[in-house]
Amino acid sequence: MFELWTEKYRPKKLDEIIGQDETIKRLKAFVSKGYIPNLLFAGMQGTGKTSTALTLVNELFGNTENFVELNASDERGIDTIRIKIKDFARTKPIGNASFKIILLDEADALTKDAQQALRRTMENYSETCRFILDCNYSSKLIEPIQSRCVIFRFKPLNKEDIKKYLKKIEKEENLKIGEDAIKAIFVECGGDLRRATNILQACASINKEISEDIVLKVIGKARSKDVEELLKLAINGNFLDSRKKLYNLMIEQGVSPDDLLKQIYSQIFELEISDNEKLRIIKLLADYEFRIVEGSNPLIQVEAFLASLKE
Ligand SMILES: Nc1ncnc2c1ncn2[C@@H]1O[C@H](COP(=O)(O)OP(=O)(O)O)[C@@H](O)[C@H]1O
Ligand SMILES: [Mg+2]
Known part of the structure; x- marks a missing residue:
C-alpha cells in the first residue's frame, strides 16, 4: 500500500x-x-x-x-x-x-x-x-x-535534527543514504522537515541506495562541483566548453536554466573564487535574472550570462 x-x-x-x-x-x-x-x-x-x-x-x-x-x-x-x-x-x-x-x-x-x-x-x-x-x-x-x-x-530544524529524522526513516525503510545526499536534502529543504521527507521518499522510489546524484535529480539541481566548473570555464574565457557543460547539466541532470541561475546565486559564497569575482557575478546575475523574469528566453539569457563572465 x-x-x-x-x-x-x-x-x-x-x-x-x-x-x-x-x-x-x-x-x-x-x-x-x-x-x-x-x-x-x-x-x-x-x-x-x-x-x-x-x-x-x-x-x-x-x-x-x-x-x-x-x-x-x-x-x-x-x-x-x-x-x-x-x-x-x-x-x-x-x-x-x-x-x-x-x-x-x-x-x-x-x-x-x-x-x-x-x-x-x-x-x-x-x-x-x-x-x-x-x-x-x-x-x-x-x-x-x-x-x-x-x-x-517553531524554529526551522537544523541539520543535525533533520539528519536524525532521516536516519530513522533510513533504518525503517531499509535504505542507504549517503552523507552527501543528506547534505543536499538539507540545503534544499531549508529546515522544512516535510519537504525533506518528501524528497527522501521520491529518491527511495528510484533507488534504495540514495546518493547525492539521485537527490539532485529529484530536486532538479546541479552538483555544486559542476556549477563551479561551469563558472570557472566561463570566467577563463572558455565559453564553448562552459556552454557544453551547461547543456550537459540540462540534459543529463534535468536542470532548468532559470533554476541554474538561482542555484549559482544560492551557492556563490561557497565557491572557490575570489571575493571580487563573486561580487561581479552577483551583479551580472541580477541583470540576467531580471531579464528572465521580464520574459526573455531563459536559455539565451543564461548563455549570455556565461559569455559575459570572461574577465
Ligand atoms: N519538529 C518536528 N519533529 C518531528 N517531526 C517533524 C517536525 N517538524 C516536522 N516534522 C515532520 O514533518 C511532517 C510535517 O510536519 P507538520 O507537523 O505537519 O508541520 P507544520 O504543521 O509545521 O507544517 C510530518 O511528517 C512530521 O513528522
Ligand atoms: Mg501544519
Whole structure:
C-alpha cells in the first residue's frame, strides 16, 4: 500500500517532536495540569506545528475524540468555518474531558474581517473550546486574537535534527543514504522537515541506495562541483566548453536554466573564487535574472550570462 512518509513517520508523542525543546517543555507543563489556554503556533511549514497539536491533544485526552482540525484557507470562506466550529463546539466534550480543541490551520490566511469573526467565535465558545491557531507569521493576526493566545514559535530544524529524522526513516525503510545526499536534502529543504521527507521518499522510489546524484535529480539541481566548473570555464574565457557543460547539466541532470541561475546565486559564497569575482557575478546575475523574469528566453539569457563572465 502506498503511504506518505510524512504521515507514516509523524510523531505520536510530544517527546518525539524534535528541535523545539523549549516549546515542548512548556506544553508538557500544561499537559500535567490537564489544561491548556488558547495557543498560537507560529513558524514556517514543516517544523512540527500540526504534529505538536495532534500529540498534545492525544496526551491530554488519550484520544482525538474531542479534536477537530480545520483549514482557515478553506475556499468556502469564514462562514463555513464558523458553522463547522459551531457544530463541533455546541455539544459537550466526550468522556470526562472538560473542553474540546479546535486546530485552525493557516489562520493568517484569513482576511482582517474574517479574523474579527473568528475572534468573536473564540469568545463565544471560550467555556467549552480551546483554539490552536497555526500560522506562518503571528504578526499577520489581529492584536485581539494574538492577545487571547499563548504564542509558541517553531524554529526551522537544523541539520543535525533533520539528519536524525532521516536516519530513522533510513533504518525503517531499509535504505542507504549517503552523507552527501543528506547534505543536499538539507540545503534544499531549508529546515522544512516535510519537504525533506518528501524528497527522501521520491529518491527511495528510484533507488534504495540514495546518493547525492539521485537527490539532485529529484530536486532538479546541479552538483555544486559542476556549477563551479561551469563558472570557472566561463570566467577563463572558455565559453564553448562552459556552454557544453551547461547543456550537459540540462540534459543529463534535468536542470532548468532559470533554476541554474538561482542555484549559482544560492551557492556563490561557497565557491572557490575570489571575493571580487563573486561580487561581479552577483551583479551580472541580477541583470540576467531580471531579464528572465521580464520574459526573455531563459536559455539565451543564461548563455549570455556565461559569455559575459570572461574577465
Ligand atoms: N519538529 C518536528 N519533529 C518531528 N517531526 C517533524 C517536525 N517538524 C516536522 N516534522 C515532520 O514533518 C511532517 C510535517 O510536519 P507538520 O507537523 O505537519 O508541520 P507544520 O504543521 O509545521 O507544517 C510530518 O511528517 C512530521 O513528522
Ligand atoms: Mg501544519
